[in-house]
Amino acid sequence: MTISSIILVVAAVFIGALMRTMFGFGEAIVSMPLLALLHIPLNTSVSLIGLAGLTVASLTVVSGWRHIERPVLIRLAASTVIGIPAGLALLHYAPSLIITSALGVFLIAYGGYSLLKQRLFQAVDKPLLNSKGWVWPFGFASGVLGSAYNFNGVPVVVYGTLRRWNPDRFRGTLQAHFLISGILVVTGHALGGLWTADSLILYAYSIPAILLATGLGIFMNKRIPAKKFERYLFFIIMALGVLLLIPHD
Template sequence: MNTTLIATAMILALAAFTQSLTGFGLALVSMPLLSMVMSLPQATALVAVVSLGVEVVILWQHRAHLRWQPVRRLILASWIGVPLGVVLLRQLPEAWLLHGLGALLAAYGLYALSGKPLPSLQRAGWGWAAGLAAGALGGAYNTSGPPVILYGHARGWPPQAFKANLQAFFLASSSMVFGAHLLAGDIGAATWAQAAAAVPALALGLWAGHRAAAFLPPARFRKVVLVALVLLGLKMLW
């Protein structure tokens, strides 16, 4: 086994562990690291394939806690937001949107970690707003996750529901991304071979993340998510 395959397996194991533990982060962890051992188009295609499998597994693990009503609202709103994102991509500088979102995520995470009361965002309109923002960011920069993660945390979803709801939303988004890459011819035999070779590493990462999550009480889980939000926000600002 060559060094590229070993590095790819280790990266995807870490990414799967992160997604299994927190409910998100697979692309955030894997894309920067994979782009160091393969071309960006190759990494994008591989993550498009791997994401589907990881999201299906985590959704299945937490399927009993899935809340369809808010997820359906998020998905429908995101579909409306995608064309808006395409327009924004042409009209506004990338740095404005990404830095603005990064500042919002970091500020929210730091504020929540301070222990001060947070808005609960219980009204249905907030779900539509989060989904619309997610779709717009997905259409513009393929970064649809942050608004939904923030929304789920503000709603106070329990850990299992948080993970199940996010996977359902991500799965709808990932399916569209996968289909687009497949139709464009970006996913070939080499991508499938890389994904197949990484299955044991992905399984190990998923198992380890699931086991680690069992030792996280809800309050600590929420802190882990908040720290991840701060890191994600700082990364977008950087």
């Protein structure tokens, strides 16, 4: 790869890591399309972002540990393990365009609905998912989408907003989940033969950018007002949905 290509890849990883640190999610959905525009092979992109995401989670989980919803985290981890093999099969056999397009439509619809509902019913603060059993399908979906496309955060983000988690609990639980699922997903990538020499080299080049993005993101997220956090979250969910619908070939 040329030096200019490496710089652009590192920039894509930096932007994704900054998004993840500020809001707790969104790294893969931002970085993967950017890497596709650079014509980076899918296997290389998936393994690179998997490693980058695990690094960010490792750096940020300590600061939010006391806000983690531990019973939910345990169920998420267990159901994620079940979903990982299905995701690896999905990566090899299902057309990625269909999967990512469907996910994009869902995110736009969900984000738009949530914003509209928030404006019309601002006094409604009760969780929409009260049953503990709901965590299992969301965790399974996290395992599937994580091992296939590194989108393991999307189902947990939706679950967290439906549970009405406050910003600290949202970020803390998400980062702890990313740490656990990241280890599992990266292991799955290695065993599934997705690691390439290019992905490991690009990851090594990206480490300084990841460290910088993490420090900057932690600084910035402390300055986001709690009352505006959820609204920003829904806007970002819609924007990420639009990103998924943009052709990248």
